[in-house]
Amino acid sequence: MAPYNGDSVDWLLEEDGENPGVRYFALRDLVGASAAELEAARALVMTTGPVPVILSQQQADGTWGTPGYLPKYRSTMWSIIFLAQLGADGRDPRIRQGCEHLFGYATAEHGGLSADGRNSGLIHCLQGNLCAALIDLGYLGDERLARALEWLARSITGEGIAPSSEKSAPVHYLRSGNSGPGFPCSANNHLPCAWGAVKALLALSKVPAGERTPAIGAAIEAGAAFLFSRDPAAADYPMGYAEKPNSSWFKFGYPLGYVTDVLQSVEVLAALGYGGDPRLANAREMVEGKQDADGRWPMEYSYNSKMWIDLEQKGQPSKWVTLRARRALRA
Secondary structure: OOOOOOOOHHHHHOOOOOOHHHHHHHHHHOOOOOHHHHHHHHHHHHHOOHHHHHHHOOOOOOOEOEOOOOOOOOOHHHHHHHHHHOOOOOOOHHHHHHHHHHHHHHEOOOOOEOOOOOHHHOOHHHHHHHHHHHHHOOOOOOHHHHHHHHHHHHHHHOOOOEOOOOOOOOOEOOOOOEOOOOOEEHHHOOEEOHHHHHHHHHHHHOOOHHHOOHHHHHHHHHHHHHHOOOOOOOOOOOOOOOOOOOHHHHOOEOOOOOOOOHHHHHHHHHHHHHOOOHHHHHHHHHHHHOOOOOOOOEOOEOOOOOOOOOOOOOOOEOHHHHHHHHHHHHO
């Protein structure tokens, strides 16, 4: 069976003043456009659509009102995460200023990126989102990001980190945030959190294979093993406070906060080379099954009214979700 009901790529390549980032990513990832075409498309991202609206809310000190995680989804951390997801150009001085402020505020004692700059605020979903955003905004190779990625990897493998019970150890897990090797999280009743695993692997997948340290390689293997420990389409990973998987797993949307959907599991695992793995078959079938007769995917999960600007309309065909699905199935 062909994965697409129709050829939606032309739709994604249309000039769209409301969603110019779609065209930029489609040119880059689906058709392999020239450098000149990509520069022109990204220039439109910076002058039309949601990116200039978000940047218009930036304060003179480089923050968006508050320096950290709250309020969702308008704080500095979320603004930077969403700017990256929308295709913003990290060379823009306003974005550089925001990222520099982020490093200064969020870097914890051992190098990880924290909700509040303290070790107690380290949590995989946020670390993954922030590291992924900083890579997309051009910070790959920056020593501070390298330390954050290495900490993220080691917090998964447990290398050099004592259990939380060994409070006298110079480096140990805390019961808050990520509370042990692998993916246990206080927000998931200290059970392994698949949302955190997907976000952590999202960031690590963006590190070129030739630049991955042994710790990053080991963390990727551990993360993939965890995500494949269950059928990714069922998403019945350990649930700390619930009796069934969160319904958000099965609703595809954009942009993506700490919530993860099955499509993102497919995206991340495909980016790591597992696109043809038979264990992804049911998840791929789920993704294919959500398209309409024209090969377009709907917006099923939205942060509209919570961000600085609304993005598309829930329940309607979505260029952003279609872009995600096309890229994932292509991989």
